[in-house]
Amino acid sequence: MDNKFYITTAIDYTNDTIHVGHIYQKVIADTLARYHRLLGEKVYFLTGTDEHGGKVEKSAKTAGFEGKEKEFVNQIAKADEAEQKSINVSFDRFIRTTDDDHVKFCLEFWEKVEKSGDIYTAEYDGIYCEGCEAFLNKSDLKDGKCPFHPNLEPKIIKEKNYFFRWSKYTDFLKNHILTHPEFIWPESRRNEMLSFINQGIQDIPISRTTIKFGIPVPNDPTQTIYVWFDALINYLTGDPGGFWPADIHILGKDNTRWHALLWPAMLKSAGYELPKTILVNGFLTLNGQKISKSSGNIIKTSELVKKFGADAVRYYLLKSKPIGTDGDISLEKIKEGYNADLANGLGNLVARVAKLCENSGFDFQETKLEFDSSWENHLEAFYLNEALEETWAHVNENNKRINESKWWKLSGTELQTALRSGVDSIRKIAFHLQPFMPDTAGKILSQFKGPKIKSSAPLFPRI
Numbered sequence: 001m002d003n004k005f006y007i008t009t010a011i012d013y014t015n016d017t018i019h020v021g022h023i024y025q026k027v028i029a030d031t032l033a034r035y036h037r038l039l040g041e042k043v044y045f046l047t048g049t050d051e052h053g054g055k056v057e058k059s060a061k062t063a064g065f066e067g068k069e070k071e072f073v074n075q076i077a078k079a080d081e082a083e084q085k086s087i088n089v090s091f092d093r094f095i096r097t098t099d100d101d102h103v104k105f106c107l108e109f110w111e112k113v114e115k116s117g118d119i120y121t122a123e124y125d126g127i128y129c130e131g132c133e134a135f136l137n138k139s140d141l142k143d144g145k146c147p148f149h150p151n152l153e154p155k156i157i158k159e160k161n162y163f164f165r166w167s168k169y170t171d172f173l174k175n176h177i178l179t180h181p182e183f184i185w186p187e188s189r190r191n192e193m194l195s196f197i198n199q200g201i202q203d204i205p206i207s208r209t210t211i212k213f214g215i216p217v218p219n220d221p222t223q224t225i226y227v228w229f230d231a232l233i234n235y236l237t238g239d240p241g242g243f244w245p246a247d248i249h250i251l252g253k254d255n256t257r258w259h260a261l262l263w264p265a266m267l268k269s270a271g272y273e274l275p276k277t278i279l280v281n282g283f284l285t286l287n288g289q290k291i292s293k294s295s296g297n298i299i300k301t302s303e304l305v306k307k308f309g310a311d312a313v314r315y316y317l318l319k320s321k322p323i324g325t326d327g328d329i330s331l332e333k334i335k336e337g338y339n340a341d342l343a344n345g346l347g348n349l350v351a352r353v354a355k356l357c358e359n360s361g362f363d364f365q366e367t368k369l370e371f372d373s374s375w376e377n378h379l380e381a382f383y384l385n386e387a388l389e390e391t392w393a394h395v396n397e398n399n400k401r402i403n404e405s406k407w408w409k410l411s412g413t414e415l416q417t418a419l420r421s422g423v424d425s426i427r428k429i430a431f432h433l434q435p436f437m438p439d440t441a442g443k444i445l446s447q448f449k450g451p452k453i454k455s456s457a458p459l460f461p462r463i
């Protein structure tokens with residue numbers, strides 16, 4: 001398909017409802033999806049939930065849903081979807097790995113890999129992190145613990161499993177990464193993956209005997225398909241037809257290896273093209289602490305949205321840091337940013353110019369708006385924070401111009417000229433805000449439609 005753009009997010013485990021750390025990634029994906037829609041591309045945006053595996057099985061049991069895991073995950077998936085919608089994530093499909101079409105497709109995929117001679121049985125005797133749902137090498141551990149789950153004791157697992165010949169694809173993966181610099185972003189993650197390959201890729205179990213909540217292995221109901229093998233395939237299940245290969249898979253840094261190395265090997269084995277870009281986002285901490293149930297500092301996005309509004313939270317998350325690095329958020333900082341950049345910055349600019357237009361009877365004809373190339377370059381390079389900074393430089397510059405030339409004291413042609421440039425600037429700012437703050441951009445563009453402009457309620461009342 002020409003002119004298509006297929007973007008996916010990581011799908012979240014249904015052991016618990018997603019928090020603002022997960023939503024950060026969905027908002028990045030949403031901004032890119034909206035940008036590509038505005039470019040006139042055919043966009044398909046997939047997100048969802050990863051519902052099988054030991055971690056989910058255990059949480060269901062703790063919550064009193066032992067043997068009724070599906071009922072448990074139904075609740076979480078519904079809540080996750082609502083969290084995403086609360087902040088206007090415009091996905092085309094919310095896929096669940098318990099969906100019938102996914103289960104069916106996953107089994108077909110397994111059979112393709114089997115036909116390639118890449119599945120065999122053997123005994124696994126090694127380390128497993130239940131937090132990551134991942135088989136780890138000794139070299140992955142830091143002080144004997146998984147670096148992503150320092151409070152969780154890694155398990156020693158000994159079971160007879162089906163294995164995937166991951167090692168067979170070592171040269172293929174290395175060559176692909178070296179010849180496709182755009183394949184893994186940012187570069188630090190690319191280097192990390194190359195160094196993992198250099199340490200030696202080992203075959204990996206792709207089934208589990210002790211996990212019941214999963215997709216049964218074809219022709220062997222005593223085993224279920226390993227949750228990562230199952231989950232990665234969702235990106236192909238979710239293709240509504242003609243969108244594969246994915247243009248962007250976006251995922252958290254703890255998932256890099258599975259997306260950048262395991263998934264491409266699986267795809268090669270089953271005879272599919274590889275995704276174009278693996279975009280890895282850093283983590284957010286809250287007041288300097290990991291956002292987690294055990295730290296007791298979970299913030300639900302829908303609660304933040306109730307307090308600040310969807311666009312204000314989107315703005316803050318995207319402006320807070322470059323996508324690829326880690327960053328820290330706090331309620332105080334969101335509030336400060338809200339009052340400074342939104343209430344006093346953008347909101348004030350729009351209100352002042354609209355008022356002057358209304359009072360002076362100013363009228364104008366709409367002109368066609370286009371994206372600035374420097375702004376587009378930021379988006380194409382995934383520097384969303386810099387694109388927002390560029391837009392805010394225009395906001396600040398316009399507020400400064402109004403203050404310095406005291407527009408409220410102008411009249412006649414002087415006022416008309418000032419307003420003409422002010423209105424043009426505001427329309428341009430709103431146009432560039434569309435992927436980031438869709439509601440606000442829409443409100444401003446319809447208020448500043450011409451020929452007459454009227455005042456309206458403040459966009460961002462001070463908090």
Ligand SMILES: [Zn+2]
Binds near residue numbers: 129132149
């Ligand atoms: Zn872990």
